[in-house]
Amino acid sequence: MSPLTKRERIRSRITAVIGLVLVWNLLWGEFTWMNTISGAVIAVAILLVFPLPPVKFGGRLRPLHVIGFFARFFYDLVVASFQVAFLAFRPGEPKSAIVAVELRVKSDLNMTLVAEAVSLVPGSLIAEADQQTGTLYIHMLGVRDAEHLERLRAEVLHVEARLIRAIGSDEELRRVNAPREEPAT
Template sequence: MRSRLGRRRDRALAVGWLVVAWNLFWGDFSWANLLGGMLVAAAVVLFFPLPPVTFDGRLRLRGLLVFTVRFVGELIRASLHVARIAVQPGYVPRSAIVAVRLRVPTDLNLALTAEVLSLVPGTLIVETDRQAAVLYVHVLDVHGPADLVAARRQVRVVERRIVAAVGSNAELRQVLSVPVDKELS
């Protein structure tokens, strides 16, 4: 009974967010857009159902604050770096794709880590292997093997911050059990 109510609640939330997105896409909150958004959202939820994503974690305010502050700092630093590359005359940056296996192989962790990495300028998720919990990350401005190690370390650090913000106690123990530097060596 509880799982049925949970599924209905999740579908209702999905429809609600899709209606809001529909209205934002049109740029006008009108009755016609509201009705059209409800029809489109109902069709999307009906014909393209998403697999259930379980959340066994807990929200940790300290971890969320650390994540937010560091994320904003990384956004600023990466934006300045990409801007410098864009305006530097004659400079052609080298790129690479690195594969990183996540330590917490849940769908939610995979999705959150991929989203955060994609939001930071200079990195982009090229592919994911859901079964093996591997992210393939495109990295901009690579000078040598040390930069590849640094890119892998950065993915692991982002995963650690996400788990520290919203992960379960078991997941937190899992990411804290081995230091990031020891995993990569």
């Protein structure tokens, strides 16, 4: 990946400050001038004390796909909440498994966003992320059998595809839309 230009570095820092201010206001539960100003001061201090490498965003925002991503995410959130509640009240211990899912787009941003989207849905938690291979190891609750495990793995890849359709580059779109090669057994 090519180094960032000065303009890209500034845009990256501004985006980080805006994101941190948004989170600060959400934590306080209301958007006020005081929360916004104090959030901006704290965000700048955080970025000065803990400088993070800038993330280069090569994609583009597709608003309809962003809406579709969040609609499906909230649907998954509700359905999974009921499934976990059912498992909690059902007699016996629910089966769980750790499944390895190799993502098709191996960027740090993609891995982070997919991991967050998967972890926020009840019943799944990221156990490990291998940056070198682009593999997420996910602890899944309520696994019934090997076929169900494969459906869960496919669902993680669908989350990745929806995310790439929402904010990915044209090259990333080609990667997620390409037929997946099955490993030789």
